[in-house]
Amino acid sequence: MAKNINIKIDGVDVQVEEGRTILDAARAINVNVPTLCYHEDLCVAGNCRVCVVEVAGAKALVASCAMPVSEGMEVLTNTLKVRAARKNIIELLLSEHNADCTNCYKNKQCELQDLASEYKTSGEQIYLDLVPLKNYTIDDFSPSIIKDDSKCIRCQRCVRTCEELQHVSALGVAYKGDKMKISTFFENSMFDVVCTNCGQCINRCPTGSLIERNYVDEVWEAIYDEKKHVVVQTAPATRVALGEDLGLEHGRVVTGKMVAALKRVGFDSVLDTDFTADLTIMEEGTELLTRLKKALVDKDPTVKLPMATSCSPGWIKFIEHTFPEYLDNLSTCKSPQQMFGALAKTYYAQKRGLDPENIVSVSIMPCVAKKFEADRPEMRSSGYKDVDYVLTTRELARMIKQAGLDFNSLPDDNYDSIMGESTGAGVIFGATGGVMEAALRTAYEIVTGREVPFENLNITPVRGMDGVKEATVKIEGTLPDWNFLEGAELKTVTAHGLTNAKSVMEKVKSGEADYHFIEIMACPGGCIGGGGQPIPTNMEVRKKRTEAIYMEDTGKPLRKSHENPEVVTIYKEFLGEPCGHKSHELLHTHYKARNRY
Amino acid sequence: MTYNKLKRIDLIFHEDCDCSQVLEKTFSKSNDEIINDILESGLKGRGGAGFPTGLKWKFTAEQPADERFVICNADEGEPGTFKDREILFKVPSKVFSGMAVCAKVIGAKKGYIYLRGEYRFLLPQLSKALDVFHKEIKDLLDFEIIIQMGSGAYICGEESALFESMEGKRGEPRNKPPYPTVAGFRDKPTVINNVETLVYAFMICKHGPTKFKELGTSDSRGSKVFSISGDTPIAGIYELELGMSLDHFVEEFGDGDTKAVQVGGAAGFCVPRKKFRDTIIGFEGVPTGGSMKVFNSSRSMYNVLHNYLEFFEEESCGQCTPCRVGCQQLIKGIEAVKKGEQKAAYLDQLLKLSETMKQASKCGLGQSVANSFSSIVENFREEMIY
Numbered sequence: 001m002a003k004n005i006n007i008k009i010d011g012v013d014v015q016v017e018e019g020r021t022i023l024d025a026a027r028a029i030n031v032n033v034p035t036l037c038y039h040e041d042l043c044v045a046g047n048c049r050v051c052v053v054e055v056a057g058a059k060a061l062v063a064s065c066a067m068p069v070s071e072g073m074e075v076l077t078n079t080l081k082v083r084a085a086r087k088n089i090i091e092l093l094l095s096e097h098n099a100d101c102t103n104c105y106k107n108k109q110c111e112l113q114d115l116a117s118e119y120k121t122s123g124e125q126i127y128l129d130l131v132p133l134k135n136y137t138i139d140d141f142s143p144s145i146i147k148d149d150s151k152c153i154r155c156q157r158c159v160r161t162c163e164e165l166q167h168v169s170a171l172g173v174a175y176k177g178d179k180m181k182i183s184t185f186f187e188n189s190m191f192d193v194v195c196t197n198c199g200q201c202i203n204r205c206p207t208g209s210l211i212e213r214n215y216v217d218e219v220w221e222a223i224y225d226e227k228k229h230v231v232v233q234t235a236p237a238t239r240v241a242l243g244e245d246l247g248l249e250h251g252r253v254v255t256g257k258m259v260a261a262l263k264r265v266g267f268d269s270v271l272d273t274d275f276t277a278d279l280t281i282m283e284e285g286t287e288l289l290t291r292l293k294k295a296l297v298d299k300d301p302t303v304k305l306p307m308a309t310s311c312s313p314g315w316i317k318f319i320e321h322t323f324p325e326y327l328d329n330l331s332t333c334k335s336p337q338q339m340f341g342a343l344a345k346t347y348y349a350q351k352r353g354l355d356p357e358n359i360v361s362v363s364i365m366p367c368v369a370k371k372f373e374a375d376r377p378e379m380r381s382s383g384y385k386d387v388d389y390v391l392t393t394r395e396l397a398r399m400i401k402q403a404g405l406d407f408n409s410l411p412d413d414n415y416d417s418i419m420g421e422s423t424g425a426g427v428i429f430g431a432t433g434g435v436m437e438a439a440l441r442t443a444y445e446i447v448t449g450r451e452v453p454f455e456n457l458n459i460t461p462v463r464g465m466d467g468v469k470e471a472t473v474k475i476e477g478t479l480p481d482w483n484f485l486e487g488a489e490l491k492t493v494t495a496h497g498l499t500n501a502k503s504v505m506e507k508v509k510s511g512e513a514d515y516h517f518i519e520i521m522a523c524p525g526g527c528i529g530g531g532g533q534p535i536p537t538n539m540e541v542r543k544k545r546t547e548a549i550y551m552e553d554t555g556k557p558l559r560k561s562h563e564n565p566e567v568v569t570i571y572k573e574f575l576g577e578p579c580g581h582k583s584h585e586l587l588h589t590h591y592k593a594r595n596r597y
Numbered sequence: 598m599t600y601n602k603l604k605r606i607d608l609i610f611h612e613d614c615d616c617s618q619v620l621e622k623t624f625s626k627s628n629d630e631i632i633n634d635i636l637e638s639g640l641k642g643r644g645g646a647g648f649p650t651g652l653k654w655k656f657t658a659e660q661p662a663d664e665r666f667v668i669c670n671a672d673e674g675e676p677g678t679f680k681d682r683e684i685l686f687k688v689p690s691k692v693f694s695g696m697a698v699c700a701k702v703i704g705a706k707k708g709y710i711y712l713r714g715e716y717r718f719l720l721p722q723l724s725k726a727l728d729v730f731h732k733e734i735k736d737l738l739d740f741e742i743i744i745q746m747g748s749g750a751y752i753c754g755e756e757s758a759l760f761e762s763m764e765g766k767r768g769e770p771r772n773k774p775p776y777p778t779v780a781g782f783r784d785k786p787t788v789i790n791n792v793e794t795l796v797y798a799f800m801i802c803k804h805g806p807t808k809f810k811e812l813g814t815s816d817s818r819g820s821k822v823f824s825i826s827g828d829t830p831i832a833g834i835y836e837l838e839l840g841m842s843l844d845h846f847v848e849e850f851g852d853g854d855t856k857a858v859q860v861g862g863a864a865g866f867c868v869p870r871k872k873f874r875d876t877i878i879g880f881e882g883v884p885t886g887g888s889m890k891v892f893n894s895s896r897s898m899y900n901v902l903h904n905y906l907e908f909f910e911e912e913s914c915g916q917c918t919p920c921r922v923g924c925q926q927l928i929k930g931i932e933a934v935k936k937g938e939q940k941a942a943y944l945d946q947l948l949k950l951s952e953t954m955k956q957a958s959k960c961g962l963g964q965s966v967a968n969s970f971s972s973i974v975e976n977f978r979e980e981m982i983y
Binding site for chain 1: 767769910913914915916917918919922923929933957
C-alpha cells in the first residue's frame with residue numbers, strides 16, 4: 001500500500017497517497033483548480049500552466065498537475081499572485097486563439113471559453129491579436145476530421161492521444177517558438193497521413209481546433225426533400241451516450257427517447273444498426289468456422305488465421321497502414337453500418353417498394369471514422385453510395401436541439417420494421433469484447449447445439465477495461481458436422497485502443513501468440529468511448545456507458561444473434577445462407593495496403 | 598558590500614598536466630573523499646544556475662539505480678558566451694578527466710558530451726583527443742565517453758530538454774521533479790555539468806580544495822572563465838577571480854564610454870552605469886554563465902532588447918503558454934510602444950507579463966526572459982518610448 005502524505009491546501013489538511021499530484025489532492029477536497037492541457041486519459045504535459053498554484057518555499061509558482069505532493073507541503077490555490085498569473089495566461093491564450101466564438105462549431109462547448117468567462121473581468125483584449133500574423137489555413141480535406149490551427153492552444157492533448165492511446169502519431173509538434181504548431185508528417189493534410197480517423201483527438205480537443213466534419217445541414221435538407229425517403233440507423237453505443245449531450249447523466253440508456261426524437265425530427269424510418277450487428281455475427285461467425293474447417297480439415301495452407309474483426313473502421317485503416325501483410329487475416333465482413341447501408345438500398349427498398357435512388361441512408365454513430373468508411377469506394381455495392389451521411393452522437397444531439405425537442409420528456413418509442421429488430425448480442429457490439437462475446441454465443445451453439453457455458457450467457461473474461469484480454473473457450477460435445485473441433489481450444493484475444501491493438505499484432509507477428517480469433521476496437525472502451533461520443537469521455541464515463549450497454553443486453557428477451565427473427569427472415573427471403581453468394585456481393589468487402597507514413 | 602579587486606587567474610588554460618597521472622592520484626582516494634573535496638572547495642555550476650557541484654554528484658551517487666550517466670553540457674548557446682568552445686579547443690583532456698572523476702564517484706560507465714551543433718568543426722580534433730584519452734585511462738577506469746552532436750536549438754542546453762534531444766525526441770524541457778540526479782538521461786540518475794564546471798572539478802582534484810577556495814568570496818568561490826564582447830577594445834576570453842565589482846570590470850574592459858553591461862547573456866541582467874559600483878559579479882550579486890557584453894553610449898537599448906526578444910521568440914521550444922505567447926507579446930508590445938500604437942503605460946502591462954513568465958513558465962528559458970526585459974525596460978524606459 002502506498003504511503004500517505006499530509007499536506008495543507010488553502011488551510012485545509014488533506015491526506016493523499018504518495019505519488020499523487022497537488023491537483024489530485026485539490027480535487028479530493030473539491031477545490032477547483034482550472035486545467036487545459038490536463039486530461040485523465042493522458043500523461044501529464046504541464047504545458048498550459050493555467051493550473052499554477054503557490055507552494056510555500058518554492059521560488060516560483062508550480063503547475064499543480066505536474067507537482068507530486070510531499071510531506072508538509074503548504075499550497076495556496078487562489079492568491080492574488082496565482083490569479084494574476086492565470087489571468088495573464090488565459091489572456092495570452094486568447095491572443096493566440098481565433099476567438100470568433102459565435103461562428104465556431106464548438107461555441108459554448110469550449111474549455112478556453114469557459115475559463116475566459118470565469119477570469120475575464122474587463123471587456124477588452126489586453127494583449128495584441130496574434131492570429132492575423134500567422135496565415136492559418138483550415139485543413140478540411142478529410143471526410144472525417146477538420147483541423148483549424150487558428151483555434152489551437154497547443155495543449156498537445158491531441159498529440160498525446162494520437163501517440164499514447166493510439167500509437168498512430170499522425171499528429172505531432174512541428175517547429176519551435178512562435179512558429180510551434182501541431183502538425184502532421186510533412187504538414188500533409190489529415191487525409192493524406194496515417195490518421196485512422198478515430199477522432200479521439202477531437203474528443204479531447206479543448207477548443208474548436210479539431211472537429212468532425214458535420215453533415216447536419218445536408219441531413220436536414222434530405223429530410224425536407226419530399227422526393228426522398230430518409231432512413232436512419234443508430235449504432236449500439238449511441239443509445240447509452242446521447243443523453244449526456246442533452247442534459248442527462250453519464251451512461252443513461254435513452255434508446256426509446258432517441259427513437260422518438262428521430263421520428264419527431266422527421267426521418268421516414270428509424271431502424272437499428274443492432275440488426276446488422278446480429279447479421280454480422282451470422283456472417284463473421286460462419287466465416288470463422290469456415291476458416292477453421294479449411295485449416296484443420298482441408299489443411300488448406302492459404303487460409304489465414306487468426307481471423308480479426310472488421311467492424312471498427314479506425315482499426316481497418318490502422319492495419320492497412322501499419323500491418324498491411326495481415327490484411328487477409330481481417331474478416332471480409334463489412335461493418336454493421338455498411339451492411340445496413342447495402343441492404344437499405346436493396347432488400348429494404350424492394351420490401352418497401354421504393355426506388356433506391358430516392359433513398360437517403362443516414363447513420364448515427366459514436367464514431368468519426370465511420371464518415372471515412374462510408375466514403376470508401378468499395379462501399380457502393382447497392383449501386384449507390386450505401387450510406388449517404390454519417391452523423392456522430394454529438395451531431396444528433398445538435399439536431400435534436402435544433403428541432404426544439406425537450407428530449408427528456410419524450411415518451412419512449414420503438415424502432416420501425418424491417419431491419420429494426422435486434423438482440424442483446426447486437427447491443428453489446430458497443431463495448432469492447434462485445435463482438436467477441438456475441439460471436440461466441442452464436443458460434444458455440446452452431447457447433448455444439450448448446451448455449452455457451454457461461455452463466456446467463458455473460459462471457460465475462462472478454463469484458464472490462466483491461467487493454468488486452470485473452471480468453472480460451474474449450475469446445476466439447478460437438479454436433480456431427482463439427483466433430484473436427486471436438487476438444488479444441490478456441491484461443492481469442494480482445495483489445496481496445498490502437499496501442500493495445502498494436503501490441504497484439506506484434507505478438508501475432510513474432511509468433512509469440514497463436515490466436516484463432518481477434519477482436520479489435522480502435523477506441524478505448526470500444527464504441528462507447530468512440531471519437532464521436534459526447535465530450536468529455538474518460539475512464540469513469542466509459543465505465544458508466546459500458547454498464548448501460550450490458551444492462552440493455554440483459555434486458556432483451558433475445559440475446560443471441562441467430563435468434564433475431566428478422567435475421568432469420570432476411571436469410572430466408574433474400575440472402576440465402578450466411579457467406580452465400582448474395583452475402584458476398586453485398587455484405588463483404590476487401591482492403592488495401594496503405595503507406596506507413 | 599564586500600568585493601574583490603579584479604584579478605586575472607591562469608588556472609584552466611595555462612598549466613599543462615599529465616591528466617592520467619592526476620587521475621591515478623585522485624582514484625587512490627575513496628569516493629566520499631573526492632566528493633568531500635568538491636564540496637569543501639565550494640564549487641558551484643558554471644553554466645549560470647550555480648548549483649553546488651559536490652551536492653549534485655552526491656545525490657546522484659546515492660540514488661539507487663542499475664545505471665548512471667555523466668553528461669557534459671557543451672551546448673553553449675547563450676548569446677555572448679564562447680568560453681566552452683575555447684576550453685574544448687585548448688584543453689579537452691581536462692574536460693574528459695573531469696568527467697572521469699565524476700564517473701568514478703557516481704559509478705557511471707558511460708559519459709556523453711552533448712556538443713553544440715555549431716561546434717561541429719571541433720569534432721575531428723575532439724574525437725582524436727578522446728581516442729588518446731580512452732587509451733590513457735584504459736587501466737584506470739571502465740569508462741567511455743561518447744560525443745553526441747546537438748542540432749542547433751538553444752533550448753537543448755536546458756538539461757532536461759538536452760536529455761530528450763539525446764533520446765532522439767523533440768528537445769522540450771520536462772516537468773521537474775524528478776530532477777536529473779533522480780531521473781535524467783534515459784530516466785537514470787544523471788550528473789549533467791557544464792564544460793567549465795568539469796574542468797574546475799578536475800583542477801580541484803589536482804590542487805586540492807584549498808587553493809580553489811582561497812579565490813572568490815564566501816558565496817562565489819574560485820575563478821571563472823568570462824566571454825567578454827561588445828564595446829570593448831580587448832574582447833576575448835579571460836579567467837577572472839569571482840566577486841569583483843562591475844565598476845572594476847568596466848575600468849579594465851570598457852572603452853571609457855560604457856553605458857551598460859549585459860551580464861549573463863540574453864537570459865541575464867542588464868546593469869546600467871549608475872549601478873556598476875554596487876554590482877558584484879557572483880552568485881551573491883549578478884551571476885553569469887560567462888557572458889559579459891559591454892555597451893557604450895552609441896547603442897540603442899531598445900535595439901538591444903529587441904534583438905534579445907527576437908532570439909527568445911524563436912528559441913522558445915513553444916510548449917508552454919507563458920514562454921511561447923509571452924515572448925511574442927513582449928516583442929510586438931515594445932514595437933507597438935515604439936511606433937506610438939500603444940501608450941507608454943503598456944510597458945507596465947508588459948512588465949506584469951514578464952513577471953508571469955518568470956513565475957509560471959515551465960523551464961529556465963521562459964523564467965529568465967524577464968531578467969533582461971525588466972532590467973532594460975526599467976533602467977532605459979525612455980529609450981523604449983522615444
